[in-house]
Amino acid sequence: MDRPNIVLTGFMGTGKTTVGKKIAQQLAYDFVDTDELIQERAGKTVPEIFQEMGEVAFREMEAAVARELADMQGVVISTGGRLMLDPGNAAALSSTGRVFCLVATPEEILERVTNDPDVERPLLTVQNPMERIVELMQQRQEGYGQFSQMVTSEKTPDVVTKNLVGIFQSNPDQRVPIMGAGKRYEYIVGGGLLPFAKNLAGIAGPVAVITDTNTGPLYAQSCGPVDMVIEVPPGQQHKTLTMAQSICEQLVEKGFDRKGTIIGLGGSVISGLAGFVAAIYMRGVDLVHCPTSLLAMVDTSIGGKAGINLPQGKNMVGAFKQPTAVIADVATLQSLSPEEFSSGMAEVIKHGLIDDPELFARIESGSWVRKAGTLVPPLADLQALVAQAIQVKIRIVQEDPFDQGRRNVLNLGHTFAHAIEQVCEHTIRHGEAVAMGLVAAANLSARLGHCSPSLQDRLEPVLADAGLPNRIPTHIDLPRVYEAMRRDKKAASGRIRFVLFRTIGDVFVTDAVTQAQVLETLTDIRE
Amino acid sequence: MKQLQIQGAGGLSTILVGEQLKNLTDYLPTRTPVIVTDENVGQRYADQFPPGHVITIGTGEGIKTLETISRIYSELVAIEADRACGIVGIGGGIVCDVAGFVASTYLRGVRFGFVASTLLAQVDASVGGKNGVNFGGYKNMVGTFNQPEFVLCDLDMLHSLPETQLQCGFAEIVKHAAIADAGMFEALENDAGKALALDPLVIERLVYDSLVIKSTFVHQDEKETGERRKLNFGHTFGHAIEKVTGVPHGQAVSVGMVLAAELSQQRGLITAHEKDRLCALLEQLNLPTRITFDKDAVLEALGKDKKRENESVHFVLLNGLGRAVIADISLAELRRFQGL
Numbered sequence: 001m002d003r004p005n006i007v008l009t010g011f012m013g014t015g016k017t018t019v020g021k022k023i024a025q026q027l028a029y030d031f032v033d034t035d036e037l038i039q040e041r042a043g044k045t046v047p048e049i050f051q052e053m054g055e056v057a058f059r060e061m062e063a064a065v066a067r068e069l070a071d072m073q074g075v076v077i078s079t080g081g082r083l084m085l086d087p088g089n090a091a092a093l094s095s096t097g098r099v100f101c102l103v104a105t106p107e108e109i110l111e112r113v114t115n116d117p118d119v120e121r122p123l124l125t126v127q128n129p130m131e132r133i134v135e136l137m138q139q140r141q142e143g144y145g146q147f148s149q150m151v152t153s154e155k156t157p158d159v160v161t162k163n164l165v166g167i168f169q170s171n172p173d174q175r176v177p178i179m180g181a182g183k184r185y186e187y188i189v190g191g192g193l194l195p196f197a198k199n200l201a202g203i204a205g206p207v208a209v210i211t212d213t214n215t216g217p218l219y220a221q222s223c224g225p226v227d228m229v230i231e232v233p234p235g236q237q238h239k240t241l242t243m244a245q246s247i248c249e250q251l252v253e254k255g256f257d258r259k260g261t262i263i264g265l266g267g268s269v270i271s272g273l274a275g276f277v278a279a280i281y282m283r284g285v286d287l288v289h290c291p292t293s294l295l296a297m298v299d300t301s302i303g304g305k306a307g308i309n310l311p312q313g314k315n316m317v318g319a320f321k322q323p324t325a326v327i328a329d330v331a332t333l334q335s336l337s338p339e340e341f342s343s344g345m346a347e348v349i350k351h352g353l354i355d356d357p358e359l360f361a362r363i364e365s366g367s368w369v370r371k372a373g374t375l376v377p378p379l380a381d382l383q384a385l386v387a388q389a390i391q392v393k394i395r396i397v398q399e400d401p402f403d404q405g406r407r408n409v410l411n412l413g414h415t416f417a418h419a420i421e422q423v424c425e426h427t428i429r430h431g432e433a434v435a436m437g438l439v440a441a442a443n444l445s446a447r448l449g450h451c452s453p454s455l456q457d458r459l460e461p462v463l464a465d466a467g468l469p470n471r472i473p474t475h476i477d478l479p480r481v482y483e484a485m486r487r488d489k490k491a492a493s494g495r496i497r498f499v500l501f502r503t504i505g506d507v508f509v510t511d512a513v514t515q516a517q518v519l520e521t522l523t524d525i526r527e
Numbered sequence: 528m529k530q531l532q533i534q535g536a537g538g539l540s541t542i543l544v545g546e547q548l549k550n551l552t553d554y555l556p557t558r559t560p561v562i563v564t565d566e567n568v569g570q571r572y573a574d575q576f577p578p579g580h581v582i583t584i585g586t587g588e589g590i591k592t593l594e595t596i597s598r599i600y601s602e603l604v605a606i607e608a609d610r611a612c613g614i615v616g617i618g619g620g621i622v623c624d625v626a627g628f629v630a631s632t633y634l635r636g637v638r639f640g641f642v643a644s645t646l647l648a649q650v651d652a653s654v655g656g657k658n659g660v661n662f663g664g665y666k667n668m669v670g671t672f673n674q675p676e677f678v679l680c681d682l683d684m685l686h687s688l689p690e691t692q693l694q695c696g697f698a699e700i701v702k703h704a705a706i707a708d709a710g711m712f713e714a715l716e717n718d719a720g721k722a723l724a725l726d727p728l729v730i731e732r733l734v735y736d737s738l739v740i741k742s743t744f745v746h747q748d749e750k751e752t753g754e755r756r757k758l759n760f761g762h763t764f765g766h767a768i769e770k771v772t773g774v775p776h777g778q779a780v781s782v783g784m785v786l787a788a789e790l791s792q793q794r795g796l797i798t799a800h801e802k803d804r805l806c807a808l809l810e811q812l813n814l815p816t817r818i819t820f821d822k823d824a825v826l827e828a829l830g831k832d833k834k835r836e837n838e839s840v841h842f843v844l845l846n847g848l849g850r851a852v853i854a855d856i857s858l859a860e861l862r863r864f865q866g867l
Contacts, residue, residue, distance in 0.1 A: 241600075245593050245662075245669075252663045280632070280669040283659060307635060312604040318635040319671060403635070487607060494609075 003029070003074035005097030006168060009084035010144060011137060012121060013109035014102035015152050015160060020078035022161040027168075033078045034065050046080075059086070066092050085143035091224070094195045100164060101147035106133045108153055147222065148192035148331040163378060173200075174387045178394050180304050180322035180401050187302065187394065189387050191379045193329040194222040194290060201288040201325035203261045208251060210274040211265040212238075215292050218335055219265060223290065226263070228254050232273065236426055239269050239309050241317065247277050261286040261324070267293035267340070268300035268430070272315065275306025279319035287323045292332040294344020295431060298351060298389040301326045303397040303407070313487070314418060320402060328390075330383045338369065342467035343431025348385060349462060350438060351392035354409050357505035359388050360462070369467050408509045412499040413437030416522075419484035424476055435468035436525070444513065444521040445501040455501055471527040478522045482515060529735045533742040535656045535674030542654065542738055544680045545731045548617070548642050552577045554677045556638045557613040561603065563626035565590075568618040568644050571687060576617065580606050584625060591621055591660045593669070599629050613638045616675075619645035619692070623675075624667070627658030631673040640677040645688055646696020646730075647777070649680040650703070650737040655745040655755075666766060682730055690813070695777030697722070697812040698761070700733050702784060703740040705805060706760045709849030711736050716804070719811040757851040760843040761787055767828035772820045781814035790856070790864065791844040801848050830858055 006023060008016040017033050024031035035046055038061045042049055049058050062080060066089035069077055073096060084090050084099065093099065104112070110130055113121055126132050152160045173190035188200050198207065207226040211219070212234040220229045230250050232238055251260075262285055264274025271289055278287035289301035307318025333341065345368055352360030362385070368377055377385075393410065400407040416437035421428060428436075442456035460470040472478075485496050495511040496518075502508065528545035543554070552558070559579040564572075569583045582602050584590050603612070614637055616626025623641045630639030643649040659670015685693070700722075704712035711733075715722065721729040747754040765783030769776055788802045806816045829840055839855040846852045 241593060241597050248669055249663055252665065252668065280628075280659075280671055282668065283657065283670045283672055305635065310600055310604060312601075316604065316634060317600055317632045319632055320635060 005069070005073060005093070006076045006164070007079060007084070007093045007097040007099040008077065008102060009079045009099060009147060010081070010102035011104070011109060011133075011140065012081050012124075013112040013116075014104045015112070015157055016078040016102055018157045019102065019152075019160050019164065020076045022157060023165055023168075024076040026161065026165050027076070030072075030075045031078070032069060032075055034062060034069075034083055035080045037065055038062065038080075062086070063089055069093065070096050072096075082140075084147070085140060087225075094224075098168060098192050099147045099195060100150045100192060101144045102150050102152050102160070103144075104152045106130060106137060109133055142217065142221070147195070148329070151334070163380075174383070176387070176390060176394060178302070178326075179398050183322050185323060185325050187326040187328065187390055189297070189328040189330065189383055189390070191329065191331045191383060193327050194219055194332065195224060197223050197263065197288065197290055197327045197329075198226075200327050201261075201263075203263075203286075203288065203324075205286075206256060206260040207263055208254075208256050208260060209263045209265050210247060210270060210277065212267075212270055215266040215270070219290075219292060219332060223263060223265065227260070228256065232270075234266075234269065236269055236309060236314070236430075239273050239307075241308055241310075244273060244277050244280070244308055247273070248281050251277075251281055256281075256285075258282040258285050261288055263288045263290055264301075265290045265292060266296070267291070268296045271296045271300040272305075272307050272318070275304075275321045275323070276308050276318055279306050279321035284321070287321055289323045289326045291326065291328050293336055293340055294333055294386070295340070295347055296344075297328045297330075297333075297386050298344060299347040299393065301328070302390055302393045303410075304401065305403070313422060328386060330379050330386060333379075333382055338467060339429060342369070343429050343434075345466035346431035346434040346438070346463070346468055348389045349459075349466065349468075350410075350412050350434060351389045353438065353459070353501070353504055354412050354499075354507050355392045355395065355505055356388070359392065360504050362388070363466070364458075364462050367465070369465065408497060409499050409507050411497075412507055413439075413441050415485055415488060415496060415498055416440040416481070418488055419481045420472065420476060422484045423480045424473075428473070432469050435463045435470060436472050438463065439470045439525050440472075440521050441499060442501055443525050444498065444517065447517060447521055447524075448500065448513065450508075451501040451503055455504065458504070471525055472522065474527050476526075478519060478526070481522060482518055485518070529731060531735065531738055531742065533654060533674065533738075534746060535672075538674055538676070540654070540656075540674045541677045542680065542742075543677065544649070544735045544738065545682055545727070546679045547683060548572060548575045548679070548681045551575075551615070551642060551679060554640065554679065555613060555615070556640075556676065557611060560613040560615045561606070561608055562615050562617055563599065563622060563629065564617040565619070565622050568622070572617070572644075572684070579615075580608075584622065586621070588621065588661065588666075591624060593660055593662065595625060596629055596632075596660060599625070600633060603629070603633055608633070608637075610634050610637055613640075615640050615642065617642040617644065618648070619643070620648045620651070623648055624658045624670070625660065627656075627673060627675065628660060628670055631658060631671045636673070638676055640675045640679070642679045642681060644681065644684040645692050646685055646734070647692065647699055649678075649682075649685075649734050650696055651699045651741065654678065654738055654741050655758075664770075680734055682725075682727055682734070685725055685730065691775040691777060693723075693725075693777075694781070694812070694814055695775065698777040698780040698784070698809075698814055700737050701805075701808060701812065701814070702758075702760050702780065703737040705784065705845060705848060706757050706843070706851035707740045707743070707849060708736065709847075711740075712804075712808070712848050716808055716811070719808065723812060753853075756841055756853050757843050759841070760784060760845070760851055763787070763829065763840060763842055764825070767825045768818070768820055770828045771824040772818065774815075774818060778815050778818070781809050782816065782818050785809070785816045787843060788845055790842065791846070793864075794844065794854070796844055796846045796852065797848065801845070804848065805845075826858065826861060829861065 070092040176187045209229045216231040262278040291297040291301040304322040306321045307315035310316040417433035420433045445451040446453040531542040533540040562581045614630040656674040659667035662668035761780045761784030764786045765780035769779035791797045839857045
């Protein structure tokens with residue numbers, strides 16, 4: 001399809017019509033407002049249709065219009081507030097168009113609606129319209145939640161238009177081919193991809209979505225109709241053999257067979273868990289990763305590592321399971337908390353440090369702190385950042401699909417990080433621990449004379465700007481951290497392997513480090 | 528001793544037929560491997576084990592669970608087994624399945640090999656890279672495909688096997704001959720007595736020929752989508768009968784092969800004479816050709832077999848002795864099948 005439609009949905013007053021017309025103008029698309037089209041054809045206003053013919057008749061007219069518009073292309077379609085909540089309409093229109101849901105706060109909606117004297121809003125002719133708006137928004141939350149969300153709060157229509165056109169036009173989905181263990185698959189990154197996930201991944205058979213109870217309600221429906229959705233509680237503590245077993249039990253119960261595909265929808269915990277289940281269920285079924293966190297996008301969804309934790313350590317058990325596709329919808333990053341976003345940035349920074357000085361410089365010169373409820377950084381920038389970061393990891397895992405050599409460099413900062421996480425019993429986020437580990441690696445490298453001490457000085461503000469720590473908290477017992485490092489699964493015959501710096505973009509693996517040197521570094525970078 | 532190399536997805540496996548447990552150290556990647564064995568084998572052969580930590584599991588199909596796997600993971604962590612550890616499963620098919628699954632998943636995979644102590648494990652379970660445990664009432668519901676580096680088949684260990692264990696092995700040997708090698712079938716008809724007496728030369732050749740047949744099928748199809756399915760001859764009914772009646776695996780497969788042969792005869796793929804030859808050979812090897820079971824329960828179990836896809840069941844039929852074909856048979860047709 002050369003000119004896919006753009007479909008705008010969302011609550012009244014979010015600017016569907018205003019923004020839609022502007023987008024159409026910019027893209028030289030036609031513009032259709034479904035309510036206006038229906039009014040024109042019926043020769044009556046929407047309230048008149050409701051009054052004279054009833055709501056059922058109106059919904060039928062909407063369905064007919066949806067089917068008709070789905071056959072066209074090059075149209076910006078502003079939909080009536082409830083049109084896209086109907087699964088049939090949503091399926092029809094999303095088959096030929098990219099759907100965006102415009103979002104605003106109830107206060108802004110009320111203000112915009114009251115300042116727009118031209119339009120009658122029958123749903124709001126009540127005593128307390130604010131209460132009514134909140135109530136209606138809650139009712140529709142789930143339905144709207146299935147589409148890519150575009151926040152319009154505190155933005156002029158021109159800014160919203162620019163954002164949307166940016167996502168839509170300047171960033172066509174980027175596809176990066178990956179060769180993993182003799183199998184080729186694609187990593188596809190873009191904005192608003194989830195509704196197309198099944199098509200993009202070429203899934204034909206039954207689909208089971210494995211997700212967590214945070215992500216599932218937000219995005220499971222966006223993946224379109226699937227055969228089952230299995231939700232697990234969120235968090236590392238649930239990435240266990242018991243949970244894998246429970247998922248397998250549910251798959252068995254629902255008759256999921258080896259022709260099926262598992263979609264792992266969520267962050268890195270889900271990537272690991274869904275990947276492990278896909279590796280062992282019936283000795284292996286197809287797997288598609290739909291990462292929804294920055295960490296999962298740039299790290300865990302690439303490379304085919306799947307694993308679960310044992311009480312004694314993270315990812316102690318696992319398998320290599322290559323997916324058939326990775327579909328990274330950067331629009332989902334908007335629902336991350338600032339902490340989760342920072343956590344992912346730790347891995348992005350790590351990728352730059354390992355093999356891409358240009359990526360590191362890009363991070364250094366940009367602003368990559370996500371503030372709650374806003375779209376900062378913009379999706380287009382995020383998409384470009386993710387696309388650049390994944391290439392580092394893809395390059396490296398392709399050289400070493402089974403983690404037997406080169407891939408060790410990806411553990412930069414992780415020898416420290418895993419140990420810190422374990423000692424603090426995972427009260428510190430993985431990304432935070434990685435940030436501390438990166439500083440430790442820089443410190444240790446300089447201590448051993450492998451790199452300049454200025455590397456640590458340059459690294460610390462970059463981490464801080466991304467909302468990440470660069471010191472180890474005082475409550476962490478350092479000798480225990482060392483002990484945990486020695487027990488790490490990557491330690492071969494008791495020798496701890498470190499990834500150290502020569503400079504930014506040039507790292508190497510060594511085990512020629514003494515316990516005293518490690519402890520000196522840990523002490524040096526303690527808070 | 529005969530040696531055979533099998534190329535699998537996970538790498539090259541070396542199979543040593545007729546090699547002895549006491550020479551295991553010659554094949555180990557590490558000097559002190561972690562040994563996974565069961566109570567029986569451990570008790571009888573521990574003095575021949577190389578030095579190394581021994582993890583002992585119970586016996587019987589019921590031990591093939593994720594709980595057992597979980598317990599082994601804990602023990603590996605407790606002894607600080609790292610990626611260089613190397614795991615050797617010494618025992619029958621269950622030990623190999625469990626050890627293979629653990630080795631494929633612990634730390635995302637460590638090097639591993641087997642000493643197969645039963646006839647069944649020697650001819651079947653340790654080749655093809657399948658491993659796994661049972662789950663929710665279904666066999667091998669979770670597992671992986673991963674080739675062991677080596678499989679040592681010590682024929683001396685066969686002498687301590689109980690009758691039902693030997694039957695399992697012979698049923699697989701007959702299966703291999705029936706689906707792939709008319710010459711081997713005929714030789715087996717002639718040497719059945721010697722085979723039962725565990726004549727070393729006869730057994731070595733039978734094990735070797737079986738391995739060649741199985742590895743050929745596996746090699747043609749690493750992921751069990753086409754050719755490899757032929758190795759399920761007798762097993763579709765066999766698994767269901769085993770599940771419903773609880774008879775030993777070998778006996779269930781033997782009966783399963785007879786039923787599959789009858790289906791083949793019904794479709795005109797083999798003659799009555801060929802079917803009778805199969806029955807006669809099984810009887811010579813002390814294997815049953817008929818047992819009583821609840822037909823409905825078996826059909827019900829068939830429908831839920833993990834190889835089920837939609838309504839029809841993939842069946843392996845004989846197309847003459849020494850050749851197999853795959854047919855889709857609907858559950859409805861099976862219900863009408865008189866043999867049941």
